[in-house]
Amino acid sequence: MTAFLKYEQRGHVVTLSMSQPEHRNPLTGNTAVPEFLAAVERIDADATVRAVILTGEGPAFSAGGDIRKMKEQSFGDVNGMRIREDYRGGIQRLPLALFNLEVPVIAAVNGPAIGAGLDLACMCDIRIASEKARFAESFVKMGIVPGDGGAWLLPRVIGLSRAAELSFTGRMIDATTALAWNLVSQVVPQDELLAAANRLADEIAANPPQATRMTKRLIREGMHMSLASILDLSAAYQALVHQTADHREAVSAFLDKRTPQFGG
Structure with a gap:
């Protein structure tokens, strides 16, 4: 199986690229979580790493959960307690790992960040977006709740009222709105996104x-x-x-x- 996460280091900066663009870089139904956990452990142990960039390959940042796998899980004969343990031993390990990672992480949001994809961006310290980025806390549209910590993360990024608006409606917002709502700190042209992320990473990495x-x-x-x-x-x-x-x-x-x- 092809690796989900590409790990590249340039000087003091590591770039992590989600690399299943044909499926819009889902975070479930694949090896995304264990690969993220391994990357975080590697970064934390490497004193040469001073900043991290997280981005997605292809047109999307991350579509969040794999809906096809969700159908198998919800429609099959699966015990509710098993689903609970799957969450606790799976996707929920990701926000804890990124929260405890001491190296600053920049999300370079290249396209739609949907559901758990938006929450993944919120797990990062800084978010910059291309003009093609879109954001949705869309769990309610699937009849489920944010199972990956989004109910804790999103209000701390954009405030309670706007987090509630996005969560209760499942509405998608564009990059301009995301900037106005402080979800992202910069919006740049698509072809300048990684250059902008690297400039910011280098500025961070220049410090002690x-x-x-x-x-x-x-x-x-x-x-x-x-x-x-x-x-x-x-x-x-x-x-x-x-x-x-x-x-x-x-x-x-x-x-x-x-x-x-x-x-x-």
Whole structure:
């Protein structure tokens, strides 16, 4: 079977490309989840990686769940508890892995991101979209609920009211609306998407990698922790990065008016 996820590294930047364009890069009914988990583990263990780009091959970013497999699961003689365990041991491992990955991840949304495909984009830290991108939290159209964490992710990205509007209607929005709703931070022409994503990744990768990883962790933990707890965690992280060679290099380069060189 052909691999679902292509892993390519350029300097400090890894690009992950979903590569089943003939099926619009589905996240179920294939090896997508275990391949994502393996890629996250590889990235987390590689200190040379400072930024990640996630995109899709072909016209779609990801169509989400494989509807044909969904029919087999729902229409066949399958126990409900088995379906529950399939979710817990399958697609639900993906948001936990990406949430805990300390390296910043940029979703370069090249086309439609539907259902779990939209939620996958929301698992990333930054989203930029081509002008051909479309977005839909479309589970309700299939008579199901967001089973992959979308009910937690989407409101934190675009706010409760707009997340509810998308979730309750299943409506699709275009890239311009996504930008206005803060679902994405940039919209660029289709042929400039990966170049824009790489420029952003390079800008991130130019910074001290340990400070960047800890900053991401603070932002992620801040999504569910109290201010007092975040302040306490920030103090602990600050104590660590104050002792790094990259901190000393940053201060010295600033005072010497030169470009710093960070070794991680």
